[in-house]
Amino acid sequence: MEPGQGPDNAHWYLAQLKPGGFERATLNLKRQHYETFMPLRKVSERRRGLFRASIRPLFPGYLFVQIAPDRRDWRAINSTYGVARLVALEAGKPTEVPHNLMEALRAHSDTQGRMQPLEKFVPGGKVRIIDGPFAKQLAEIEAIAGHDRICLLMQMMGQTVRAQVGPQDLEAL
DSSP, X not given: OOTTOSOTTOEEEEEEEOTTOXXXXXXXXXXXXXEEEOOEEEEEEEETTEEEEEEEESSTTEEEEEEOTTOOOGGGGGXXXXXXXXXXXXXXXXXXXXXXXXXXXXXXXXXXXXXXXXXXOOTTOEEEEOSSTTTTOEEEEEEEOSSSOEEEEEEETTEEEEEEEOGGGEEEO
């Protein structure tokens, strides 16, 4: 779903998925005329000695579902194929996801739900590298070298090392 779509007065709820149930749940919820949203992020994984980028859910096993306040058939979501249940902190009523959280998630994602890097990194800021051979390494921003390169300082083997990476490969801390 694209950010900004859906009724203005609709609320977002969190559905817990059955293992491997994302595609099935999304398809069946769409058939029932529910909007869904799953934020995704780029991660780097080492396989057979090589680093490979892949897209993974930001919240594995969960899917956001938008429900209009006038819909009374929301209980059907609990029996939708692929869905285990709607998350409910009190019995008999699903818990609404805060509006500001959903707006922030949707504002920082593209049309496919992939989280976009923050627009501005500042020198002295702390970041985590999320892709490439230094994946999962913590670093400090030394300088911004144009729109597509960020100079980093990181500790490796007891020494400070400089590196340059693209902003899409960083996660602000």
